[in-house]
Amino acid sequence: MLSMICVDVDGTLVGTGNVVLPEVWEALAQARTAGIRIVLCSGRPAVGRALDYARRLDPDGWHIFQNGASIVKVDTGESRSEELPHDLLTGLIEKARASNRILEVYTDREYAVEDTSRVSVAHADLLGVPFKPRDLLSLGGTVVRAQWLIPHAEKEALLAEAHTGLQLHPASSPVMPDTLFVSVTRDGVNKGSAVTRVAGFYGFELNRVMMVGDGHNDVTALQVVGYPVSMGNADKEARAASKYHVGDVDAGGLVEAVALAMRE
Template identity: 50%
Template structure:
């Protein structure tokens, strides 16, 4: 019986229009009524529109942000955060300033980017926050995640480099189709580790966890969930990691996964 569902945002919950298919919210309501816990599990931060999505899934539940670096209890507002290792932030800032690559640094509740680029502006709009050029040093700690915004064709080469002591995960958004997001967290911090933490909080065995995703940053969660589900629009790696595939995000494929979980609860 499925008792907990982890739900990715971009490409899973949110489609190319930037909105959520109405069938998904209706299915989510039925899932909650069936006693199933719903947890947002996103690379996005715990502010902006992602918190609205999480609250709509479960206003008093546990939710995952920052690729697992922030695990937030919406009932109490408390957060379980894992900071980047010492020296990592300074190195990232140095590289960004030298190369003019687009870097974003995140704490639990704020972020900073020094880039004036159109991509940085578009990403602020995607997050649902005002665009602001902000010095990295102005961001209060702890810094839990860094993120590079790269041309989609450059992500594989970047990921192939050595990044000792760090966890890297790539993701995409249908709203910024030419952009690859490379999230950087401390080693061992991932969506998979976060889903295990939430399952323990709810007293749910991982065999009774469904995870629904579409991108490479979902792989760690897909691999530990007893019911790994990929969207039809998922990356090749995510499709391989899944036991089943549902419809495209723009066609409300997530609702199909939720209905599968509801059916399991009725058995």
């Protein structure tokens, strides 16, 4: 068996109905019982549904949130997260207010958004948290990430803009197909860097680790593991970075990936 399976959420664990199929839960539970560490590896923060998923997958384990900016041990709340420098954060906020684009700002456990449009409301529902708009500079803890919510048509324009000192992670969700989520972390902070750190916490070699994903923001993690797996609904970047390919999320493709991990 492999030592560790890292699992993306939107488009991998969770499909178009914003639910996890029962057979997927069963397969992952069997893998954990067999001794494989299961690591949530998501762009979502450690709140609401994502936190519930992590606790169910591996209740005393380390999990990766916010595209690698948050690494949290969910039973104790211990954090090994990466701060987003304040000067870079204020630059993003100035840009958001000038452009009228939706920007969210995150600590490990909280987030702020000033926009009150249906997109922001729908995203709070997707995360499984109450919608409470607040000033982007009002968070009390350490800010680790920001995130743009834009129409897909604006992707190339946003990615072409200068984000000095920052790394952008475009991703989508089958639950909100009209919205592109572009996560922003400090340069060098991504799912790949976080998977490498978590494998180190456990003492695992990366060549015995699997990453299962479907999006551009999964590529850095797919590139560092020995078993990179893309879902049937994956975008071209994730498919190109993968050695193995399984079925669509709504067809339970993740079950195939778990079976592969248990026989290797």
